[in-house]
Every structure is written in structure tokens, then in C-alpha cells.
Amino acid sequence: MARSPRPSDIGAFPRPSVAVDVAVVTVQPDGQLAVLVLRRTGDRAGQWALPGRFVRDRERLADSVAIALAEKCGLPAAALAGATPRQLHVFDDPARDDRGWVMSVAHLLGLPYERLSAHVAERADLALAPVRERRLQLPGRQRNLPYGQGAIVEYAVDELRRRYLEEPDPEGLLGADEFSLAELRDLHATVLDEPWQIDTFRRNMLPALTSTDTVRSGTPGRPAALYRRSR
Amino acid sequence: MARSPRPSDIGAFPRPSVAVDVAVVTVQPDGQLAVLVLRRTGDRAGQWALPGRFVRDRERLADSVAIALAEKCGLPAAALAGATPRQLHVFDDPARDDRGWVMSVAHLLGLPYERLSAHVAERADLALAPVRERRLQLPGRQRNLPYGQGAIVEYAVDELRRRYLEEPDPEGLLGADEFSLAELRDLHATVLDEPWQIDTFRRNMLPALTSTDTVRSGTPGRPAALYRRSR
DNA sequence: CGGCGTTATCGCGTCCGTGCGTTAACGTGA
DNA sequence: TCACGTTAACGCACGGACGCGATAACGCCG
Structure with a gap:
């Protein structure tokens, strides 16, 4: 047995x-x-x-x-x-x-x-x-x-x-390595299902972003600065 | 096959x-x-x-x-x-x-x-x-x-x-249903490995606590009020 | 009964974050 | 070249949170 x-x-x-x-x-x-x-x-x-x-x-x-x-x-x-x-x-x-x-x-x-x-x-x-x-x-x-x-x-x-x-676009939903603050903000507003005031958003996000020193132009208005995530 | x-x-x-x-x-x-x-x-x-x-x-x-x-x-x-x-x-x-x-x-x-x-x-x-x-x-x-x-x-x-x-003693580490603010504060300070200023702690926690309307006495000093978690 | 110790509460100055109005910067297009 | 539109930056008022000193409350103990 x-x-x-x-x-x-x-x-x-x-x-x-x-x-x-x-x-x-x-x-x-x-x-x-x-x-x-x-x-x-x-x-x-x-x-x-x-x-x-x-x-x-x-x-x-x-x-x-x-x-x-x-x-x-x-x-x-x-x-x-x-x-x-x-x-x-x-x-x-x-x-x-x-x-x-x-x-x-x-x-x-x-x-x-x-x-x-x-x-x-x-x-x-x-x-x-x-x-x-x-x-x-x-x-x-x-x-x-x-x-x-x-x-x-x-x-x-x-x-x-x-x-x-907690951090800018942690899941990489934007798809691009470089993006404008407005693009990032729209994404975060979509995910979180609530809007952000642009000054507050900028203050919160900039410490976690790296400037690319480039801009996106091609439309009327001041060109938007492009950023990358810092890590 | x-x-x-x-x-x-x-x-x-x-x-x-x-x-x-x-x-x-x-x-x-x-x-x-x-x-x-x-x-x-x-x-x-x-x-x-x-x-x-x-x-x-x-x-x-x-x-x-x-x-x-x-x-x-x-x-x-x-x-x-x-x-x-x-x-x-x-x-x-x-x-x-x-x-x-x-x-x-x-x-x-x-x-x-x-x-x-x-x-x-x-x-x-x-x-x-x-x-x-x-x-x-x-x-x-x-x-x-x-x-x-x-x-x-x-x-x-x-x-x-x-x-x-995020909330007072969510894992029930205190062991008792009723506790004082000082007990709760000491517990949170232990878990988070950093101290709390008692006024700030009180303001943060009271909304999530229910007063039992009883006190713990038996030692010199004003008896501490006892609370329960609201949920 | 009063002193003591501890907890609770309060008043208030300071600091910080938010949001808004204003100004500046910068391409586009006529 | 200038008007326009959009983004970026700034100044600042306001509100909320924090922390501290002071005060009040309340048992304990002698």
C-alpha cells in the first residue's frame, strides 16, 4: 500500500x-x-x-x-x-x-x-x-x-x-516617446475621468519629465514644447 | 495516434x-x-x-x-x-x-x-x-x-x-476593537516608520473613526477617549 | 481639596498648493 | 510685417493644512 x-x-x-x-x-x-x-x-x-x-x-x-x-x-x-x-x-x-x-x-x-x-x-x-x-x-x-x-x-x-x-503615462498609452503637456494632460484626464487645470498639471508633472528642447509646430499658435518621461 | x-x-x-x-x-x-x-x-x-x-x-x-x-x-x-x-x-x-x-x-x-x-x-x-x-x-x-x-x-x-x-489600522494590528488616538498613532508611526504630529494625525484620522463615548482611565492624566474604526 | 500629569481643544501664524488673470513667446498665414 | 491663435510663464489672492503654544478638561494621588 x-x-x-x-x-x-x-x-x-x-x-x-x-x-x-x-x-x-x-x-x-x-x-x-x-x-x-x-x-x-x-x-x-x-x-x-x-x-x-x-x-x-x-x-x-x-x-x-x-x-x-x-x-x-x-x-x-x-x-x-x-x-x-x-x-x-x-x-x-x-x-x-x-x-x-x-x-x-x-x-x-x-x-x-x-x-x-x-x-x-x-x-x-x-x-x-x-x-x-x-x-x-x-x-x-x-x-x-x-x-x-x-x-x-x-x-x-x-x-x-x-x-x-502617481506618474506621467506609466503604461505608455501615448505611444510616442515625445509628447506635449497638452497631450499628456488629455491622456491623464481620460484615464482618471476628470479634468486637470493646466497650471496644476504642469507643476505636478514637470518634475517627472525631461524637456527635449524641441517643439511641435505646424499649427497656428505658439508651438508646444515636447517632453519625455524621465524614467 | x-x-x-x-x-x-x-x-x-x-x-x-x-x-x-x-x-x-x-x-x-x-x-x-x-x-x-x-x-x-x-x-x-x-x-x-x-x-x-x-x-x-x-x-x-x-x-x-x-x-x-x-x-x-x-x-x-x-x-x-x-x-x-x-x-x-x-x-x-x-x-x-x-x-x-x-x-x-x-x-x-x-x-x-x-x-x-x-x-x-x-x-x-x-x-x-x-x-x-x-x-x-x-x-x-x-x-x-x-x-x-x-x-x-x-x-x-x-x-x-x-x-x-489610507485608513486607520486596516489590518487590525491593534487587536482591540476600541483604542485611543495615541495607541493608533503609535501603531501608524511604527508601520510607516515615521512619526506623526498629534494634531495633524487627529485631523486626518477622526473622519474615519467613531467615538465610543467611553474613556480609558487608570493612569494619571486626562483619560484618553476611545474610538472604533468606522468600517 | 489641590497639585500633577496627560489628553483634548483651540487660536493663530505660517506655509504651500491651486487657479485665475495677465503677460510673454512663438509660429502661422495673409 | 503684423494680426492671430496657442502655449508658456508669471504674479498673486485665496483657501486649506500644518504645527505650535496656550488653555481647558479630567482622573489620580497624596
Whole structure:
């Protein structure tokens, strides 16, 4: 008769499947915060959901996120260059998936709109769902994300806003290395869902920005100075 | 020949062992922030480490934390009453454990000293390691925690401090439902590692406290008013 | 009962951040 | 070259927060 598994035996116990889910957040040209959703195949076919995937053998979570976005959404590695998924929360309800015991590690990933728009435009199974009050407005008649993914969106929006209160464009949503204060301010106003007075914004941000000593001209008016993030 | 695993087949891929680790944080009577460490048996026998355990079949992470503290440290359910472990980060380096592929979900749990002291006193394999600059001063000659657990301590201290900047005693470290402003202030000064001016502290905290309309007397001087947290 | 010690409260000067009106700077376009 | 529009910078009034000294309140103890 086999001995009972000892607690330190690593294979002694059933293991969960581990999945990653990712809220890919962007800002549309109209100034709307939005999250990438994918129309599912297989389980819950037809429903819009956040991209995700099961973790493969000895795979890092961040790598799983990148591969999920590549395989499911067609986003090449170049689209993710310089962007780091951030862990939000582990969802561990053993009943959360009909197919078996799954733990899902939810992530936040900020991407500039330019890296997403072509893919979203050319595929009917991708969409950008606007964020309203920490919830997504999904295309069609679907009200809620499956698998309790609404909670992931809330975690993601909260974390995004916390970070945007602390430093200029931490998720690199602007997409460009150099930007004007007005561009940065519009972005922060979008993410935080509240306006900034330009003097206050300038005072708060300048210590964390580096002047490029260049300007953006081409329109009437004084050219705007361009900045980079200091780190 | 068996077909290749389809991506949605839940059992199709190897799965990691999932472990929980927990930084149990408390404040000693001398006003020192400290974290519970346990002398290991089995793998890395003799070394001090944070408590933790592999997750059992269909077990919730928070339950695993509680069971780990009960089984490894002798902390009964009563010791954890009202305390909720908070997820900090998933450590997913496939090489982090010699025994195989392990993902560890690190947690923070605040406990009042009174719930720990008897257990620590009666067991030679438990200790409270003081926190200095987001690192632990381990007993004996051991400099570092194994398995990269030093990073867990840093996450835990950062999260603790962030929370103590936002509300009065969110982790319930005082242990009592009712407390004086001086007690609360001393606690916050310990956690945040910096003092508070009493007027400023009072102004900041009172909106989040409820007066009990009782006082603590028994020593010379004006009796201190007692408060509860408003939520 | 009064002195003492401790906590609570208060008045107030100072400092700092905000936001607004004004001025300056700088391209664009006629 | 000048008017215009936009951005940047500035001066400053105002309000809020801070911290300190002073005062009040309240048990304890002799």
C-alpha cells in the first residue's frame, strides 16, 4: 500500500490548471478609455471576453499573456514591445470554470491605440469596448463578461488610475516617446475621468519629465514644447 | 495516434504546483514591526522561511494560507479570526524550486501580537523577525530568506504602508476593537516608520473613526477617549 | 481639596498648493 | 510685417493644512 503523500512531495496533490486573463487597456482617438475584447470560440462561443489562455509547461505568466495576445488576437511581439503586463489578482474559485479546477491570474496591459487599431479593424472577432464606470460596454446585446471577468476590469481600471495619479503615462498609452503637456494632460484626464487645470498639471508633472528642447509646430499658435518621461 | 491537445482542453497541458506563501506581519510591544518566520524541515531544513504550503485539490488560496498557518505554525482558526490574507504577487520563475515547477502566490496577513506571542514563545521553530528597511533580520546567522522570499517581504511592507496611509489600522494590528488616538498613532508611526504630529494625525484620522463615548482611565492624566474604526 | 500629569481643544501664524488673470513667446498665414 | 491663435510663464489672492503654544478638561494621588 503506497504511503500517504508527504506534504513536501511536490507532485503529491492535484494541481489546478492555471490561466492568464488580460485587460488590454487603450485610449481611442476620441478620448475614450477602452479595453480589448475577443469573441470566443469553443466554450461560450460567440460571447465577448477578455483574452486569455492556459499556461503551458514551465511558462512564465507574462509570456503566457504575450502568447495569448499573439495567438488569439493576432498581436505580434512588435505590438507589445516595451509593454509589461502587470498582475492584478488571482481568481481562485474552484467552480469558476465548468471544465475543471482553474486558477486565473488577471493582468493589466496598457497599449497605445496605434498598436491595436489595425488588428481590431481587420478582424470581426476583436473589438474595443469603452469603459464606463469601471465596466465595459460590450458590442451587441451582451451585458456582462463571462467567468466573472467584470471583476478583472474593475481591478484593471483601479490599478490604471492609481498608477496615473502617481506618474506621467506609466503604461505608455501615448505611444510616442515625445509628447506635449497638452497631450499628456488629455491622456491623464481620460484615464482618471476628470479634468486637470493646466497650471496644476504642469507643476505636478514637470518634475517627472525631461524637456527635449524641441517643439511641435505646424499649427497656428505658439508651438508646444515636447517632453519625455524621465524614467 | 492521439490528436494534439486542443487549446481549450483543460487537462491538455502540464500544470504547475501552486503554493501559497504568507508574510504574517505584526507589531511587537516594543513598537517594532516584525514578520513571522518558521524554521524549515524537509527541503532546506534548518533555514528560517515564511510559512507556506502547497494548495490542495480545489482549495481556495485564502484557505490554504489559513491551513498553512495552522499546520506549520500551530495558529488555530481563532488566531486568524477577522483577518484576511491579501494577495501580493505570483512568483512564477519555473526554476525557483528544485523539486519542480511551482508557482507561489504571496500574501500579506496582519495579525495582532497577542494572537502570535504565545505560539512563538512555546515553539523553538517559530520567531518574529524585525523589519528593517523592508528586509527581515533573521535569527542566528542566516542573512536571507530562501526561495527569493525577500521579495515577498518587500511587497508586503510596501502594501502594508500603502494601506496605512489610507485608513486607520486596516489590518487590525491593534487587536482591540476600541483604542485611543495615541495607541493608533503609535501603531501608524511604527508601520510607516515615521512619526506623526498629534494634531495633524487627529485631523486626518477622526473622519474615519467613531467615538465610543467611553474613556480609558487608570493612569494619571486626562483619560484618553476611545474610538472604533468606522468600517 | 489641590497639585500633577496627560489628553483634548483651540487660536493663530505660517506655509504651500491651486487657479485665475495677465503677460510673454512663438509660429502661422495673409 | 503684423494680426492671430496657442502655449508658456508669471504674479498673486485665496483657501486649506500644518504645527505650535496656550488653555481647558479630567482622573489620580497624596
